[in-house]
Amino acid sequence: MDHDLAVAWLRATAAAVEQRHQELTELDAAIGDGDHGTNLRRGFAAVTGLLDELDPAAPPGSVLTRAGTTLISKVGGASGPLYGSALRAAGTALPAPTADMMDLAQALRAGLTALQKLGGAAVGDKTMVDAFEPAVAALERAAFDGFTLREASALAAEAAEAGARATIPLEARKGRASYLGRRSIDHQDPGATSTALLFAALAEVSSP
Ligand code: ADP
Ligand code: MG
Ligand code: MG
Secondary structure (H helix, E strand, O other): OOHHHHHHHHHHHHHHHHHHHHHHHHHHHHHOOOOHHHHHHHHHHHHHHHHOOOOOOOOHHHHHHHHHHHHHHHOOOOHHHHHHHHHHHHHHOOOOOOOOHHHHHHHHHHHHHHHHHHHOOOOOOOOOHHHHHHHHHHHHHHHHOOOOHHHHHHHHHHHHHHHHHOOOOOOOOOOHHHHHHHHHOOOOOHHHHHHHHHHHHHHHHHOO
16 A cells, blocks of 8 residues: 555545445434444545645655544544544554555554453454454455455455444444444444445555
């Protein structure tokens, strides 16, 4: 990953959020407070504005770190600090002008660790972690097996999507949805769904 790919990833994520914000908000209306799409739309619109002003010589990590800071400051909901901390930690782990597959997998693992430290959620708690963890694990396996970013990110996107779908039968144990107890069952988690968009965007920009 280099500067241009980091920028392209965030732009593709912003475009996906713009396109799917209603669906994210509807999922959040069912088990939360109905603002997840609105929250991310506001946050990624601000990120897009930031990308237009970045120094083209900035390493990919600083692109992610600054986007993370923007999400923390612009998104009122839980998802802003969670995604923001993940991007900031991932960005901090990518100081060089270019990162290989293993660097990227390790950086996103650091991002997930920061997200989990802040939110206290584990896999199975029906949160964004349920999509993020399998995606990072897929990237790590693919990096270990010597796959290209294009192949690895396609596997990560599939794993995130499967992880998001697997939240449907779960009872939420973190975040607002946990207030519903068993009534959170049979709904897909909005944050896991937006995490699937994030990894789908990476796959999209990594394809030739
Ligand atoms: P809020 O719940 O503050 O309105 P959002 O609606 O933007 O924030 O985001 C809700 C999503 O955030 C949930 O669907 C879930 O995936 C994620 N989330 C909430 N709390 C946590 C947590 N403690 N750890 C991980 N993810 C969480
Ligand atoms: Mg909400
Ligand atoms: Mg809210």
